[in-house]
Amino acid sequence: MVSYRCIMVVKEELKNLDIRYSNVNLGEVEVSQKITASQKEALRLNLKKIGLELLDDKKSILIDKIKNEVIKMIHQSEAPPTINYSEHISEQLGYDYTYLSNVFSEVQGITIQQFIIFNKIEKVKELLLYNELNLTEISYQLDYSSVAHLSNQFKKVTGLTPSYFKRMKEMRKKIL
Incomplete structure (x- = not known):
């Protein structure tokens, strides 16, 4: 994520997937609960559609x-x-x-x-x-x-x- 607009989009995707988060900054999301594999994959796919990438390594x-x-x-x-x-x-x-x-x-x-x-x-x-x-x-x-x-x-x-x-x-x- 390189702009504040990206932060807003990521927050919206997290909300849509019912993933609770405590903090979203440029390039990083701090979740406040453990997310399921299906939520993670859905997030990865939704972010990819809008040109963002979920990094986990x-x-x-x-x-x-x-x-x-x-x-x-x-x-x-x-x-x-x-x-x-x-x-x-x-x-x-x-x-x-x-x-x-x-x-x-x-x-x-x-x-x-x-x-x-x-x-x-x-x-x-x-x-x-x-x-x-x-x-x-x-x-x-x-x-x-x-x-x-x-x-x-x-x-x-x-x-x-x-x-x-x-x-x-x-x-x-x-x-x-």
Whole structure:
């Protein structure tokens, strides 16, 4: 689950299946009673229909928690982080970062750092499209050491410079 809308949908599915819960957060549900195998399977099928997945093995759950922490840090925070990403993730999940990194890489095929970079670039694209901040402000907000570093990373990931990406948006507007 990556949005608050997902939380609402999951709560509704739990209610429909008469599954009592004490807490629903991004990526996790705390049930207040033991659920039956049929309830669990029904929940799995209902969530799958709406594009969500029920995770019940420890590695998948841990990876989902890592992803949620990265998403919260990048997409839901207005200020640059006060500690580095690895420390924050390790602190929030209560595991050594090396362990988290190894599990994530083993299952996802990319490193946590690459996942962070991809998410930061998605955030840069979003901010460029909304035209709210200039590149200097974006680089500060996303904790880049410089605009040049942000631009180089953006080009590596997208194949475009940030200014060309922004011009493409303006060209699309003119065409429409």
